[in-house]
Amino acid sequence: MNKKIPGIYNSLQEIAWHFGNHGVNGECCGDLSLVEFMALKKAYENIDFSIQEIGCALNFTKSGASRIIDRLMNKGYVTRERSPIDGRICCVPLTAKGTEVVTSIMERYTAYLDEVLKDLDPPTIEKIKDGLDILLKEVRRHESPFIEN
Amino acid sequence: MNKKIPGIYNSLQEIAWHFGNHGVNGECCGDLSLVEFMALKKAYENIDFSIQEIGCALNFTKSGASRIIDRLMNKGYVTRERSPIDGRICCVPLTAKGTEVVTSIMERYTAYLDEVLKDLDPPTIEKIKDGLDILLKEVRRHESPFIEN
C-alpha cells in the first residue's frame, strides 16, 4: 500500500463530512435537505431519469426515492409525468420554480467554494481540481453495488 | 471567480456524497452508522473531549450528541466518566472493544481507498493528497458557525 493512502483517507473523510449532511448544510439548501437537493439535481441534470433511476443514482430503494419525489412535489419543484412510451415509468420534470431553486443553490455552493479558495493562486486551484477529478474517475470505476428492492 | 470553481464544486459534491451516508456506507461501518463512527473517531482522537465538544465538532446539538454517546455506550464502545476537575463534564473514553472497532473500520476504509487508487502511480497519488490537503486547510480556515443549544 502506498504510504500516502492513510493521509488521503483522513483528509477525504473530513472533507466529505464537511460537505455532507452535517457540515455546510443547515441553511445552505433553503427548504431542501441535502438528500432532496441531490435528487432535484439528478432530475435537473437528467431530464429523462425515472424515479428509480434517481433513487439508484443516490443509493435509495425505490420506495425511498418515491417518497423523496413526494416531498419535492409538495414543495412545487417537480411534477410526475407518466411516460407515453411505457406507462409504468414516471419521469420527474422540474417546474420553473424547481429549476430556479436548484440553480440558485448551485450558485450559492460555488460562491462559498470561491470564498474558501479565494487566497489560492490559479495553479494551486488547478492542482486541486486535477486531484479531485482523478480521484472521482477512479471512484466511479469502482461503483458500489446498486440497491434493488 | 476562477473558472475552475464550478467544476471543483461538482466533483467535490459527488465525492462527498460517495463517502457520506448514502455512498460507501451501508456495511462499511459494521454495526455503526456513519454518524456514530465519526463520533467514536472524535473520541478516539481526542481523549479529553467532552460530549458537547464531540457534538460541536460534528455539528450536533448537545442533546443529539448525548444520544449518539448513548448508542455508543449501549454497543459497549465507550464509557461515560465525569471529570474529577469539573463535575459537569463527561469525558468519553473508549473501551478496548471500541478502540478495536474504530481502528478496524479505519483500516477497512484505507484498504478500500488503496483498492480504488491502485492503478495510479506515486506522483499522481501525491498530487491527489496535496490537493486534498490544501483544500482541507482552506476549509478549516472558514469554519462554519457552531451550533449551540
Added chain:
DNA sequence: CGTAATGGTTGACAACAGCAACCAATATTG
C-alpha cells in the same frame, strides 16, 4: 449565600427511509 451560567439528560415529537404488500402496465410464453 443566592443567582446565573454551563454541561448533560430526557420526554415528546417530527422527519425520514426501509420493508413488504399492493396496483397498474408491459413482456413473455405456451
Added chain:
DNA sequence: CAATATTGGTTGCTGTTGTCAACCATTACG
C-alpha cells in the same frame, strides 16, 4: 390470444434518528 411473469411505482407500518424544551446537577459570579 390468454395466462403468467416482470417491472415501475405507491403506501401502510415501523424503527431509527436528531431537535426542542424542560429539567437536574455542578460550577461561577455577584
